[in-house]
Amino acid sequence: AQSVTQLDSQVPVFEEAPVELRCNYSSSVSVYLFWYVQYPNQGLQLLLKYLSGSTLVKGINGFEAEFNKSQTSFHLRKPSVHISDTAEYFCAVSGGLRAAGNKLTFGGGTRVLVKP
Amino acid sequence: NAGVTQTPKFRVLKTGQSMTLLCAQDMNHEYMYWYRQDPGMGLRLIHYSVGEGTTAKGEVPDGYNVSRLKKQNFLLGLESAAPSQTSVYFCASSYGRGGETQYFGPGTRLLVL
Numbered sequence: 001a002q003s004v005t006q007l008d009s010q011v012p013v014f015e016e017a018p019v020e021l022r023c024n025y026s027s028s029v030s031v032y033l034f035w036y037v038q039y040p041n042q043g044l045q046l047l048l049k050y051l052s053g054s055t056l057v058k059g060i061n062g063f064e065a066e067f068n069k070s071q072t073s074f075h076l077r078k079p080s081v082h083i084s085d086t087a088e089y090f091c092a093v094s095g096g097l098r099a100a101g102n103k104l105t106f107g108g109g110t111r112v113l114v115k116p
Numbered sequence: 117n118a119g120v121t122q123t124p125k126f127r128v129l130k131t132g133q134s135m136t137l138l139c140a141q142d143m144n145h146e147y148m149y150w151y152r153q154d155p156g157m158g159l160r161l162i163h164y165s166v167g168e169g170t171t172a173k174g175e176v177p178d179g180y181n182v183s184r185l186k187k188q189n190f191l192l193g194l195e196s197a198a199p200s201q202t203s204v205y206f207c208a209s210s211y212g213r214g215g216e217t218q219y220f221g222p223g224t225r226l227l228v229l
Contacts, residue, residue: 034217
């Protein structure tokens, strides 16, 4: 079984400041890792994902994440946020290439509120 | 392309009533999913399908049924709605391989009184 823990339920941050959203996972098998963003009253869209290779993954809108296998973490960062980054962010894990169904297990989400 | 669409956008039900939520995708994806989103709990998988005519249970399947009669459609049914099923429901689809991106619909907000 897999699980995902997002350590902060809410993160207030000032515009143009950096932000880091923390994600830890547990799994007995190799995993794929994802970050999704949900803007108010919308569905989720993919920010970035780690499948293999370089542990530093770059995504859309200036976000990046680093996979750390020893610490079972996949933290999301942005060096300078904008008001438009106000949203809820979800970390998710799936069980690798051989796992049935490409199913995702989500963390509880982190609400980011960017203040002017 | 419309991507993933969901019908209806919002619905109010009384306890014991039934309803069907419709999900449609135009990306020729093999896999389709139904999730529910509740505050602080992220999204939890209800049922999923890896192809036309096949369905499987997810993490929270009780009280729901699904059908995938056509590749592009995935229906979620509530036979006898309960207040605990008040939630926002999201449909998603993806290509049929591990690591593929799931594409989400805009959601259906359901209130059960």
